[in-house]
Amino acid sequence: MEHVLAQHRPSGPASPPTSPRPGRRLATWAAALLVAVPAVVAGCRLLGTDAVTPVPQALSFLPWLTVPAGLAALLALAARRRPLAAFAVLVLAVTAWCALPYGPDTTTARGPVVERLRVLTANVEFGQATQALTEAVRRERPQLVYVSECDPACAHALTAALAVSHPHRAVVDGEGSAGSVVLSAYPLTARPPVPAAMGMPGASARIGGRNVELRLAHPLPPLPGQVDLWKRELGRVEAFAAAHRDGDPVLLAGDFNASQDHAAFRAVLDAGRLHDAARLAGAARTPTWPRELPLPPYVQIDHVLVSDDFRVRDVRFLDLAGSDHRAVLTGLDLHAGR
Structure with a gap:
């Protein structure tokens, strides 16, 4: 005799679906x-x-x-x-x-090399790293030195210590972060500084038989409440770059308070057809600031920008005692052009 087992169907409403764990x-x-x-x-x-x-x-x-x-x-x-x-x-x-490096990885420099030079840019943090910078210049022997946050005492100490190797200079006098100086082994012709809260001196130098436009960049940082001022001052640096786009070779360096991720900084590169030397040397993301925190530096805001007349041999980053920035030392070849 066959026995058929009926399925047991629970009566009542269906149970609600279980909620996520x-x-x-x-x-x-x-x-x-x-x-x-x-x-x-x-x-x-x-x-x-x-x-x-x-x-x-x-x-x-x-x-x-x-x-x-x-x-x-x-x-x-x-x-x-x-x-x-x-x-x-x-x-x-x-x-x-x-996060990929911005811009081309080479310049279009043409003609023979007419000068080999080194450029050092450093923020000495209110002059506190003046002695360390002096030692670095004597050790590394750059022909051009761009110094941000160099107060009158800093400028006097540097010009006195480096009078033989760098007898020429362009200076914006100012206390604290407002002072800046460009020291040069080459004779300089003065150029008006870019108007800014912090000094942005400039000059023209005769290098390898060519006139080279030099400019130190140090716009205000993008602190809360002054982002518009930061963008305005970077806009003035952009205007300088645009004005020299098709002219003499350009060396624009300093503490830009901006990285390649800021549109205002990329506008400077694009306006002047300029190249970040660190990018050309394969070091586009090497952080330069801040050095005085428990954590290592996390952003690159110190740059050496060059026009197409240059090729970059190498870039090194130097720690200067007393500064919250790493200095950028760049080896360059200046070409004769077309």
Whole structure:
């Protein structure tokens, strides 16, 4: 005799679906929070805007934002949130692409080399690193030295100590961060400084039979409340670069208070068809600031920019006791041109 077993069907309404596990919910929220800042910053970088505080400050961290974006993707995958994971991967890819070096990796210099020279740019932090810079100049023997935050005492000490090797100079006198000086082994012809809160002296030098335009850049930093001033002063540096785009060779160096991730700095490069020497030497992302924190420097804001008349032999970064910036020492070849 066959026995048929009937299926037992529970009576009553169906039970509600189970809610996500607390661990997945936490991972979802963490992923969303982690990806938010990289998404906004990478978006501003793509749009070419420095916007308002805190965007310019956050742009200084752009290469490092690949870390939270990557963590967000992993957490979203662990929480099985595929749309969120896909968005985090997209943000990671965009951030990594934006972190690539900006601009061409070579110049179009032509003709024979007419001069081999070295350029050193240093922020001496209110003159505190004056002695260290003096020792570095004597050791490294650059022909051109760009010095930011060099007060009158600093300028006097440098010109006295380096009177034989660098007898020529262009100076903007000022206390604290307002003073700047360009020291030169070559004779200089004075040029008006760029109007700014901090000194941006300039001159023309006769180098290898060519007139070379020299300019020290030191715009205000993009502190909260003065982002417009920062952009305005970088705009004046851009105007200088544009005015010399098709003229004599240009050496524009200093503490730009901006990295390649800031649209205002990229505008300077584009306006003057200039090249960041560190980029040409394969060191575009070497941080130069700040040196006085427990953590190592995280952003490159000190630059040596060159026109197409130069080729870069090498770039080195020097630590100067007393300064919160690393100095940039660049070896250059000046070509005769067409």
